[in-house]
Amino acid sequence: MNQLSVERRAAVIRALIEGNSARAAARLTGTSRATVLSLVVELGELCRVYQDHRLRNLTCKRIQCDEIWSFVGAKKKSVLSGASGAGDVWTWTAIDPDTKLMVSWLVGKRSLRSAREFVTDLSGRLANRVQITTDGLRFYRSAIEEAFGWAGADFAQLVKIFAHTPEGSEHARRYSPAVCIGAEKQWVMGDPDYDHVSTSYVERQNLTLRMGNRRFTRLTNAFSKKVENHTHSVNIHFMHYNFCRPHQTLTKAHPLHYPQTPAMAAGIADHVWTLEEVCALLDPRRLLGRAA
Secondary structure, rough: OOOOOOOHHHHHHHHOOOOOOOOOOOOOOOOOOHHHHHHHHHHHHHHHHHHHHHOOOOOOOEEEEEEEEEEEEHHHHHHHOOOOOOEEEEEEEEOOOHHHHHHHHEEEOHHHHHHHHHHHHOOOEEEEOEEEEEEOOOOHHHHHHHHHHHOEEEEEEEEEEEEEOOOHHHHHHHHOOOOOOEEEEEEEEEEOOHHHHHOOOHHHHHHHHHHHHHHHOOOOOOOEEOOOHHHHHHHHHHHHHHOOOOOOHHHHOOOOOOOOHHHHHHOOOOOOOOHHHHHHHHHHHHHHHHHH
């Protein structure tokens, strides 16, 4: 993998972030599958480290949190007894609806432990008091209170109400979600502005993740076989989303309609990154050369 040029690495990553599997990316770029996976591992870790350093002291006013389901190896009901690391995996996400910046994420289980780890990381990245909106998952209440302190944030939950699914319609429920017939805004602590109690932006970002990362696509054989590789792919996706992908709404809001990424809107980047710059993280000397 070290013999690949920056341009070749960028071509591989470009294929992956456009929703292709590792095998498809290998075919499209003439690269071996083992090299593709090696690149995902190394670059994914560097994307995590870089963003962990850069996404600090953020002056967000609002945060929306949600979780998106996927699986590693096999779905929970199909995991063989004693299998290690296989089963359902949830990616916890937190987005700033104003700058569209993905502030924090965590790949883990849908459990209180993961909720605490996720919210603790989120709180450490914020420089001021924020309003937080989550779905109705009960784990958020204790996790946010522990991380921010009682009334340390303005927190409300948007609890969706779904229509009852009649018995005997298991097939329909499997391939399509139940119909949402309403939503209830529930106060938890602080003084949240109910006009901004919403999870629309984070749910839309979760759709972007599912469409752009083949490992999240339903009913395919492109799912992750290792949770570590799954996590690396998520790190690369959010690196591209935050720093490389201009956001249409942000671009239209700019006085000169200059392309704007979430990182630029948040003030942590001054230009639209290219994938070559992202891949140059593997060679700091080349990154410094581009910065100069």
